[in-house]
Amino acid sequence: MSLAGTLNLFYASLAVSLPTFAWVALGVALNAFGILPQWLNDRISLLAFRFGLPLMLFAGAAQVDYSALGAARYLLAGVIATLLVFAASWLYTRWRGHPKREQGIFVQAAFRSxxxxxxxxxTLSAYGERGPELAALPVALMTVLYNILAVWVLDSTLGNSTKLANVFRGVVLNPLVIGVMAGVCLAVSPMSVPAAMRPAGVILSGFFLPLVLICIGGSMRFSRLYRAGPLTWEASAWRLILAPMAGVLVALSLGVRDEHLGVLFLLLATPVAASSHVMVAAARGDSTLAANIIVLTTLLSLVTITAGFFTLAYFSMVGKLQ
Structure with a gap:
């Protein structure tokens, strides 16, 4: 590939990641100027989580062709990669001799994107309206898996006890899972999907995703990073480098290519989920450590996601971008 072609491909990869993190940066700025106080941030986030994102995922899931074998393979790749990272990171943190109460926080950060x-x-930036449609089902499936694994590892390392029934109820009542499952039911039912579903999904994605990204930026506290130690950096390396690499290698071994591979990479390469901090705090763990990992991975992910997606695009593995 010529230098000009390589540069164009790099700019295209940057165009995938930069808009997403520009919204996060806007949230940071709005909070710094007092325009987005924490109470308002919390209310907007709750509204988006309970209504906006579930509706968006419902619209995306309702338009997926579930008879396609490729979709099954990249779903399987995401699950296998998550389980591999979960097991490997747990072995690693024990081998490193991290304090037991920090091991669960490390493992959750490693696998939970x-x-x-x-x-x-x-996925919306990379593939347009097709991206969220492809991402809807893996988001639901791995949200369930993430919650189960997170409860298990935190309970095991923090000495708490959570009934399986409570974990199951929390997963079943998760608004994101409900939204996707409702969309799947509509897609596989004899009923025809309304023609307005596709433009509705585009509108919802275009409104709620930037809104929630702004809220993520508004909730970030950079002052917490002054206590970031080696464990924070190690967990960030697992989340941003090792976990996406595992996902890509598993997907390639299963024959996943093009858009499915691109979507899977983008889902697995993201920073640590903000909900991980909530779970650690609820379990009475080191919430400062959890918050540090979220902030650091969010700051670094612009570089790692751009570099990773550019590498895959350079070798023509992620299909045609929008």
């Missing part, structure tokens, strides 16, 4: 918000926004 922000796929429902940052990941969906990235």
């Amino acid at each position: 922000n796929l429902a918000i940052v990941g969906m926004a990235l």
